[in-house]
Amino acid sequence: MDNVWVRPRKDAKPRLTLDRIVTEAVALLDEEGVAGLTMRRLAERLDTGSTTLYWHVRTKEDVLDLALDAVFGEVPLPGGHHDWQAAARDLMDGWRAALLRHPWSATILDRPLMGPNALERTEFLYRTLSGAGLDGPQAAYSLSNYVMGSVIMQVTWQRRDRLDTDAFLRERAASYPALAEHGLGHDWDATFATGLGYLLRGMTHDAG
Amino acid sequence: MDNVWVRPRKDAKPRLTLDRIVTEAVALLDEEGVAGLTMRRLAERLDTGSTTLYWHVRTKEDVLDLALDAVFGEVPLPGGHHDWQAAARDLMDGWRAALLRHPWSATILDRPLMGPNALERTEFLYRTLSGAGLDGPQAAYSLSNYVMGSVIMQVTWQRRDRLDTDAFLRERAASYPALAEHGLGHDWDATFATGLGYLLRGMTHDAG
């Protein structure tokens, strides 16, 4: 028996594209974290074999690079109506928000951010700060380093429920009284905003 | 033939201890980076089987946690003769120096720093800042987040030789003029010190 109905319809499943791979990789990472992303599982979700992925992508690292840049793509570029400080603050806030929306991304920040989305935003930051009379690279690194560090630490400490670590510290209150007293949780947003304000204020002083 | 001379001398090789494992793990990580650390290779360097390691250690994660805390152990605690700003700056400088001495450590900072060495230094930081009338946790996180981010970014960008990325950017100068102009390399030490100064200055203002 071999007729039209038995034969598989062409493009019953849409073609596999880089975009679909990246989109699905981000979804998988969101659901199961970095450890949950394997080429096989990704392929399975795309209804294909793991080998097929390697036609579109050279290594798994590629997938991670693409997924990370996709996260940067979610960061809105501030409109031009702000002064440079507001623009920088907007960009850093958006940057942080995007990374926090995809906690896995914070743990793979130790790779060169050379994707188009990341570059476009870095370029914007350089331009904004240079335009304000600052040393572009230096100011840009100060700000973005601070954002990266803040996000990584927040994700790290929020991953396991704070109760465990607080209990751990309470048991050792004799050795670490200050830590045990304050615990490790706190208002991450406020801390971030405060520190960012310090940095911007310091830069303003230099620019003036 | 079986006599004393043929039989292996007891304690010809010293007993395997956690300390030896950690020391060797750090050495291996220094030489070959995070990807070079496998339980088999670590065991081989310790002249034992990989299984043996699992008697002293539950998982490979344990090894990484221990190795990372060993790095924190290299950070000297500032003496008591400074004002709080100098003490904080000393600690952060030492913190950064230790992490940079072991670049692999920067890439595994996304794990809870609950080892005794890390806790001791964090406790010191809390105490110092609280003593200055600051919100201890908030100030401590601001500073250490900044250090972490700075180190991670520096290690990331220094890993591949800058020439490649600069060439990459030069080819795309039309899209990223500011980036292409300045390149990505710069004086990491100066940038770090400047930003740290901004943070400390901002905190001083709040403390006064």
Add this chain to the structure above:
DNA sequence: CCATTACTAGACCATCGATCCGGTCCGCGT
């Protein structure tokens, strides 16, 4: 009609983290 290109898949490989099972050695109590 054919050759090339885009794309897909199954079998397979080396390696990894981790475990099973079976040891060996030493100190301690009896």
Add this chain to the structure above:
DNA sequence: ACGCGGACCGGATCGATGGTCTAGTAATGG
């Protein structure tokens, strides 16, 4: 003097992973 149990060790092995080899198929353009 003895042997017994716990500390310590290792070969073989398991399941899973990233990645490759080989062998295709469907469509497209000449």
